[in-house]
Amino acid sequence: AETPPPPSPSAASVIIIGAGLSGMVAAKKLSDAGIRELLILEATPKIGGRLHKTTFGGYAMEMGAAWFSEGGPQQSPLVDIAKSIKLRTHTTEFWNISSNTYKQDGGLYSKSEVEEAFAAGKARERLCANLSAVLNAVPEHDHDISVLGAYHLHKKVPSTPLEMVADYYNNDYKDGQAPQMTSTKHKHPRHELVDHGTNVYFVSDPRGFEIMVHHIADQFLDKRDPRLKINKVAREITYSKKGVTVMTEDGSIFQARYAIVSVSLGVLQSNLISFKPELPMWKRLAISDFTMTGYTKIFLKFPFYFWPTDPGSEIFLYAHEQRGYYPIWKHLENQYPGSNILYVTVTGEESMRIERQSDEATQEEAMKVLRKMFGDKIPEPEAILVTRWSRNRLVKGSFANWPPRYTKKEFQYLKDPVGPVYFTGEYTNEKYMGFATGAYFSGIETANDLINCIKKYACRTHSRGTIA
Numbered sequence: 001a002e003t004p005p006p007p008s009p010s011a012a013s014v015i016i017i018g019a020g021l022s023g024m025v026a027a028k029k030l031s032d033a034g035i036r037e038l039l040i041l042e043a044t045p046k047i048g049g050r051l052h053k054t055t056f057g058g059y060a061m062e063m064g065a066a067w068f069s070e071g072g073p074q075q076s077p078l079v080d081i082a083k084s085i086k087l088r089t090h091t092t093e094f095w096n097i098s099s100n101t102y103k104q105d106g107g108l109y110s111k112s113e114v115e116e117a118f119a120a121g122k123a124r125e126r127l128c129a130n131l132s133a134v135l136n137a138v139p140e141h142d143h144d145i146s147v148l149g150a151y152h153l154h155k156k157v158p159s160t161p162l163e164m165v166a167d168y169y170n171n172d173y174k175d176g177q178a179p180q181m182t183s184t185k186h187k188h189p190r191h192e193l194v195d196h197g198t199n200v201y202f203v204s205d206p207r208g209f210e211i212m213v214h215h216i217a218d219q220f221l222d223k224r225d226p227r228l229k230i231n232k233v234a235r236e237i238t239y240s241k242k243g244v245t246v247m248t249e250d251g252s253i254f255q256a257r258y259a260i261v262s263v264s265l266g267v268l269q270s271n272l273i274s275f276k277p278e279l280p281m282w283k284r285l286a287i288s289d290f291t292m293t294g295y296t297k298i299f300l301k302f303p304f305y306f307w308p309t310d311p312g313s314e315i316f317l318y319a320h321e322q323r324g325y326y327p328i329w330k331h332l333e334n335q336y337p338g339s340n341i342l343y344v345t346v347t348g349e350e351s352m353r354i355e356r357q358s359d360e361a362t363q364e365e366a367m368k369v370l371r372k373m374f375g376d377k378i379p380e381p382e383a384i385l386v387t388r389w390s391r392n393r394l395v396k397g398s399f400a401n402w403p404p405r406y407t408k409k410e411f412q413y414l415k416d417p418v419g420p421v422y423f424t425g426e427y428t429n430e431k432y433m434g435f436a437t438g439a440y441f442s443g444i445e446t447a448n449d450l451i452n453c454i455k456k457y458a459c460r461t462h463s464r465g466t467i468a
């Protein structure tokens with residue numbers, strides 16, 4: 001006998017692919033609106049995505065996001081969550097870097113030299129914000145320039161190791177990429193800091209930053225709620241006017257009227273998920289031309305500490321003629337006294353290079369740099385941990401960055417749904433992309449679009465371009 005066709009999904013059923021912050025926020029928002037026929041498919045054994053804690057040297061370490069901002073004119077939603085779950089955090093001592101910046105061959109720069117380099121950096125930030133205002137003043141114009149281009153325009157390109165590391169701190173450290181790769185028009189001013197504040201909290205909670213995603217989940221999912229399915233890697237999404245069918249790696253098939261895809265931009269750029277029919281050209285172009293950056297943390301655990309730990313010493317910089325070579329270091333003694341752990345952050349091309357090479361090779365490079373700063377007598381580390389988000393097929397990079405000359409219209413296409421398939425995630429949030437707040441707000445925004453569609457039949461279609 002023929003197998004009967006599967007029952008057609010109810011009009012308000014939604015599959016959410018990915019249980020990171022954006023996917024979970026979107027699911028909760030739908031649930032709050034009375035749309036409870038949900039199914040959340042998460043590829044890994046746990047929720048949280050790029051909010052991901054591990055244990056290293058006996059302490060909780062954040063492999064992904066670690067910081068959130070407070071103190072601006074708008075309160076970040078993460079601050080409210082942090083308060084309600086009593087998240088353990090520490091304000092990071094970003095204020096004393098002028099006393100902690102090391103030369104390529106060792107020795108500290110004078111405080112006044114570093115202050116001058118940072119003042120020039122601040123001036124360049126203002127210059128970019130002003131230029132952005134000019135470029136944004138005429139919305140129908142698509143003119144844009146890279147941040148490096150903006151420096152050229154004003155003959156203010158950083159060139160010495162000190163100027164470069166100060167500029168790296170302002171740009172690459174936030175964008176995950178060098179200034180030539182970043183749009184002036186769309187990345188300046190820096191909304192996350194302008195809106196949410198410059199008090200930067202570092203999460204040092206044994207439950208990890210990911211506890212925020214659990215907190216959101218606990219508000220609408222029961223313990224072992226069958227609507228959350230872990231270890232389900234979506235591989236195929238078939239869609240039509242009637243609904244969506246998702247096939248996972250283990251051969252399971254799930255159906256619903258709509259889907260929200262919350263996987264990273266890097267995953268969409270890879271061939272992990274195939275769409276049937278193929279996504280339209282306007283969507284594929286928009287996805288392909290946006291940027292997923294690299295941002296790697298290298299943790300090193302030592303038998304004892306040999307770096308300054310007095311107040312104001314938490315962050316230190318290493319200036320090298322090769323921009324971005326093991327540049328920004330942080331000790332963890334404020335959060336975890338006696339942990340003897342340091343970590344250094346690398347981004348962009350360096351991140352990709354380091355994530356490809358062995359831990360041994362990375363340790364050797366990092367130790368050479370540390371010996372330049374602290375002398376030859378320092379001990380070898382007992383352990384090393386290198387994050388490798390660009391090698392992870394479920395992330396494929398670290399976070400999104402707006403490339404120069406990528407237009408607002410293209411960005412609209414990047415966010416637009418394709419029939420019943422909606423998209424969410426940090427990369428779809430214009431103001432706070434790259435940040436956890438971007439993921440949070442994108443989840444709200446996408447859920448609202450879908451709620452309007454389901455409840456008011458006001459379905460967002462794509463803001464169609466010329467390419468069908």
Ligand SMILES: Cc1cc2nc3c(=O)[nH]c(=O)nc-3n(C[C@H](O)[C@H](O)[C@H](O)COP(=O)(O)OP(=O)(O)OC[C@H]3O[C@@H](n4cnc5c(N)ncnc54)[C@H](O)[C@@H]3O)c2cc1C
Nearest residue numbers: 018020021022043049050064065066067234425426436439
């Ligand atoms: C190293 C690093 C440092 C960072 N530092 C900060 C910081 O200090 N502050 C800050 O605000 N932000 C920071 N970020 C960015 C922040 O972590 C992200 O913006 C945010 O967590 C992204 O959330 P998301 O929901 O958009 O995506 P994700 O968290 O990536 O969620 C997507 C989910 O989809 C799942 N998935 C992927 N493919 C599939 C599939 N085929 N089937 C089913 N599930 C799938 C993934 O496993 C994941 O759980 C950092 C990111 C990285 C990588």
